[in-house]
Amino acid sequence: KQEVTQIPAALSVPEGENLVLNCSFTDSAIYNLQWFRQDPGKGLTSLLLIQSSQREQTSGRLNASLDKSSGRSTLYIAASQPGDSATYLCAVFTSGTYKYIFGTGTRLKVLA
Amino acid sequence: DTGVSQDPRHKITKRGQNVTFRCDPISEHNRLYWYRQTLGQGPEFLTYFQNEAQLEKSRLLSDRFSAERPKGSFSTLEIQRTEQGDSAMYLCASSLSGVGTGELFFGEGSRLTVL
Numbered sequence: 607k608q609e610v611t612q613i614p615a616a617l618s619v620p621e622g623e624n625l626v627l628n629c630s631f632t633d634s635a636i637y638n639l640q641w642f643r644q645d646p647g648k649g650l651t652s653l654l655l656i657q658s659s660q661r662e663q664t665s666g667r668l669n670a671s672l673d674k675s676s677g678r679s680t681l682y683i684a685a686s687q688p689g690d691s692a693t694y695l696c697a698v699f700t701s702g703t704y705k706y707i708f709g710t711g712t713r714l715k716v717l718a
Numbered sequence: 719d720t721g722v723s724q725d726p727r728h729k730i731t732k733r734g735q736n737v738t739f740r741c742d743p744i745s746e747h748n749r750l751y752w753y754r755q756t757l758g759q760g761p762e763f764l765t766y767f768q769n770e771a772q773l774e775k776s777r778l779l780s781d782r783f784s785a786e787r788p789k790g791s792f793s794t795l796e797i798q799r800t801e802q803g804d805s806a807m808y809l810c811a812s813s814l815s816g817v818g819t820g821e822l823f824f825g826e827g828s829r830l831t832v833l
Contacts, residue, residue: 610760638820640821642824648827649722649809649825649827650761650809651824652822655820655821695760695761699820703774704766705751705763705766705774706751706763708753708761709760710758710759711760
C-alpha cells in the first residue's frame with residue numbers, strides 16, 4: 607500500500623531564501639508524481655507534474671526532481687516571496703491503481 | 719474551458735439531512751475523482767470514474783455515500799443521513815487517462831458543515 611510522507615510539516619523562512627520541500631513514497635512503481643499548492647480554504651492548484659521517465663521539471667522559480675529508486679521527490683523554490691506562503695502537497699499515481707495518493711503537506715510561511 | 723467547477727461551495731446542514739454536491743470536470747477529461755479533506759490533512763481518495771463507470775471506491779465511502787456520473791459528464795456525490803464526522807472539504811478533480819498523461823486538476827471544493 608502506497609504511503610506518502612512530507613517533511614517538514616511546517617516551515618517559516620525570510621523572504622528571498624531558497625528552500626527545499628521533501629516528499630517520500632514507499633512504492634517506487636509510480637506513473638507520475640505531482641506537486642500542488644493549496645491556499646487556505648481553497649482547492650489545489652497544480653504546480654508541476656513529473657512523469658516516471660523524467661528526472662525533473664521546472665516552471666519559473668520552481669524545480670521538482672524525482673528519484674524513483676529511492677522513493678523521493680524534492681520541490682525547490684528559488685528566491686521565495688510572501689506570495690509563496692501556502693501548503694504544498696505532493697501526490698503519487700501508483701502503477702496498478704487509478705488514483706493519486708497524497709501526503710499531508712508542508713505549510714510554508716514566507717516572512718516579508 | 720473554465721476548469722473544474724463544484725457546487726455548492728459551502729453547505730451547512732443539520733445532522734441527519736441529505737446533501738448532494740455536483741462537479742463539472744474539464745470537458746475533454748474522461749477521469750473524475752472525488753476526494754475528502756479535513757483540516758491539516760492531505761486529500762483522501764473517495765471514488766473514481768472513468769467515463770460513466772465507477773471503477774474504484776474507498777473503504778472510507780460508507781453505505782451513506784453514493785456517487786454517480788451519468789453519461790460520463792458531470793458527477794454528483796450524495797451523502798445521506800449526515801453525521802458530524804462528515805464535516806470536511808469535498809474535492810473533485812479530473813484528468814485524461816493514459817500512461818504518461820494524467821495531470822490532475824481540482825475544483826475549488828465544496829465545504830460541508832454538519833451541525
